[in-house]
Amino acid sequence: MFLRMIAGVLLRQKGKMFMIAFTIALGASLATAMLAVMFDVGDKVNAELKTYGSNITVVPKEASVVSDLYEVEGASSVPASYLREDELGNVKTIFWAFNIVDFAPFIEAHVNANGQDVTMVGSWYNHHLSLPTGEELDAGVVSMRSWWDVVEGRWLDESVAADAEKVMVGVALADELGVSAGDSLKVSGSELSGSYEIVGVYEAGGDEDGQIYAPLDLVQELSGTEGLISSVEVSALTTPDNDLSRQAAKDPTKLTAAQYETWYCTAYVSSICYQLQEVITDSVAKAKRQVAESEGAILDKTQLLMLLITVLALVGSALGISNLITASVMERSQEIGLLKAIGAHDRAISALLLVEMIIVAIVGGAVGFAVGFGFAQIIGYTVFNSSIALSPMVIPLVVVLVIVVTLAGSIPAIRTVLRLDPAEVLHGR
């Protein structure tokens, strides 16, 4: 009988029940979309902040000091030490390998181009890496120097074999030498000299504007430094620093075993640096504080902003749903009065109404969840060009939210309605 009454209500009052389910679906979809976006926004914004360039530089011990000092004297610099190119692959084998989104080796050489002494830098451009883990990655300066403007010509393309013998020139140097894309440039290094075609002229807004960029192998051949690199820049997704990471950055050996474990297994910039040093011989990995700390600050702010907006949206949809449920329960005061008049107990009536509402809420919530996940994907693809991952936290949160809101909306209304005198209600007052 109970079931038949519920089925009867749901079927006969289709319109009203549909409206309630529709509102719950809207509220649930809003909650799902906002929660999914909120939980994933950190990773997404972190990836966007990579346009600021690398946050870690790996250099040989002491090399940078020597290089700086030579620059002061204006002599051609030969860094005292190098890193080994064959160890580069190790970068993607550290504990936090998946957090390393991009990296590129650099080799610097002092060469003579069309009669002028300049710095020539060899690096990766869109170097394709197939890692043993099955990950495919295009690493190099094209993505790590995203703020560069190629004002003439194009980027070097490593997938084109002929580009291995071509170069790019900074805009300031191109002006000075009077060359442009398509011209050839005579370059003589310490070991080798030759004539290379310029494929592009770039504007970097920094020292690089006066330099030549070429493929890594070419610069190594010119300067006789085959298999050697002078630095590696790494872009890593990191967790904002806290007290533990600052303490660890000074001296990891002073941590307790438990602290060390926590630190090593958290993606702090200092622990990633430490792990990089472990896999590259005689290296120092330095966090670029300017980038690393600003990233942390912006990440925190964005997450907090999204959290507050999510809370507002959740409160809004919760009030919206419970409002509608209250209104629709009150609307049925006559029916309830009639039930009471023919002898139904308060408890039976409450059970009837609650079960009805919960059935409607489950249907609406399920539809809303699917739609909301769709909304999250729309946001993900429109803003970040990638899908929003569904955090496992979202499902229980939405379920609890829908149930609590439905109960909170119906119980006070049911109590109010039950308190009414059936005779009066039926009379229509």
Place this chain on the structure above:
Amino acid sequence: MKRSTMYFRMITASIARRKSRMLVALLAVTVGATILAGLVMVYYDMPRQMGEQFLAYGANMIFVPSAESDGMTIEEIQDAIDEIDAGVESDIEYCYESATINDAPIIVTGCDLGKTYATSPYWQIDGELPSAPGEVLVGLEQAEFFSLKVGDTVPIAYLPPDAAAVANGVNLNGEIEGKVFQDFTVSGILDTGGSEEGYFFISAEDMESLIGAELTYDVAELRVNADAQELQEAADKISDAVPGVSPQLVKRITESQTTVLSKLSALVLLVTIITLALIMITVATTMTAVVTERRREIGLRKALGASDGSIMLEFMGEGLLIGFIGGLLGSFLGFGFAYLVSTNVFNSTITFLPALIPITIIVALAVTALACILPVRNATKVDPALVLKGE
């Protein structure tokens, strides 16, 4: 009694008598209006507030001496700063000179060290910034190279360029003539992970006494709260107005800020649109439910001879009154939310947009009106006898 007075009395009495239902409707509209006002205000203010956060990445504009000048005077820099219309958050001027420590070459930088708190908040200093004369802040690399600790004394020697030209001989003590020696105490070690670690920093006054001449600056770093386009305009203006200064944008900062900030704005915009659309529909369904409940009343009025128009007018009047109150309440509560966001997230206050009050009220009115029209029209279309019978 005048018609209008009667009309007004009917509406207020209806609201007063049906308190709980009207409260439900009012609550719905207020929530909708709060979300509208709050999110729009946050969205409107976000680029500026987030922009300030991006200043942490460092200078987005630098001044260097133009081709025909050797160095910029502080007056020239000030003139150039005055040309910028947008807010200059902070500025710092650096003067670089080559010097030696025990004949090893170093670079000494003179600047107003107090300003580094604002321009380079990411500097980590082990020790203190130099505060007294004769103190030096040493970059980490240099500190390791020269084995310097906080409190150590280091003799810095400076050879004036004109002295170097005449000092073609070395005197009997093995000293180059004209060389200026000065002892500095290390007050702190600087860790930045960047090129700053390779320099020695001293105060501008110490720099003047070391080189024995008035300072001209090699670089000025500025953090301007403006986007790439505004910066470019400011740079063009400065190049024309101040001949000694050549302004340049730090592309890494400006370009990246534009990219990231536009993404964040798009995110908040989309979230705002979706939230608003859904909440407005929720508000409308609630209003609809509240009105639908009164089919019986509508039937009774029709049976008593009321025209469809007058019924519609009365219901609209009620709805609009609720919409107005809800919209007004909501715009203030929304400001409260925006204020909460801005103080908690960005530690700054928010600009109140007075234009948002009428907009919020108009939207609230439109949504409530729309939500009333449909159910009332449905009710008036039905034969009153059927409605009164409860079918």
